[in-house]
Amino acid sequence: NEAVEFYISTNPGEGFKPLVKVASGGEISRLMLAIKSAFSRKEDKTSIVFDEVDTGVSGRVAQAIAQKIYKIGSNGQVLAISHLPQVIAIADYQFFIEKRSDENTTVSTVRLLTEEERVEEIAKMLAGSDITEMARE
Numbered sequence: 001n002e003a004v005e006f007y008i009s010t011n012p013g014e015g016f017k018p019l020v021k022v023a024s025g026g027e028i029s030r031l032m033l034a035i036k037s038a039f040s041r042k043e044d045k046t047s048i049v050f051d052e053v054d055t056g057v058s059g060r061v062a063q064a065i066a067q068k069i070y071k072i073g074s075n076g077q078v079l080a081i082s083h084l085p086q087v088i089a090i091a092d093y094q095f096f097i098e099k100r101s102d103e104n105t106t107v108s109t110v111r112l113l114t115e116e117e118r119v120e121e122i123a124k125m126l127a128g129s130d131i132t133e134m135a136r137e
Helices: 026-040 059-073 085-087 115-127
Strands: 049-053 077-081 095-101 105-111
Touching: 026 049, 026 059, 059 077, 059 085, 085 115
Parallel strands: 049 077
Antiparallel strands: 095 105
């Protein structure tokens, strides 16, 4: 029985420490993106899944993650689950997942969005409930 423990240094001047003890959710997400990115180049992968790899990031970092996912997608299929407009906007297709519950059951549905629906969903992410024309553009 073997195990691997990753050590990282998250800040300049700090020594290496166990990943599980020092990394934030965002740092772990970015590390997973880097690992999956490296393996996707080494192996002839046709599909890769990123489940909220952008957790804990925003702004420039979110844009960099979106660009990295886009680059990976140029060599295969990428399914990225995200709540960030920067990541959603790079996709060729966008699916909307909705969960509904009543007293007895919970049902999840998935549907492919039209181009108009895509624009509206991304605008909601950018502007919140008061969607402006600027958010739509």
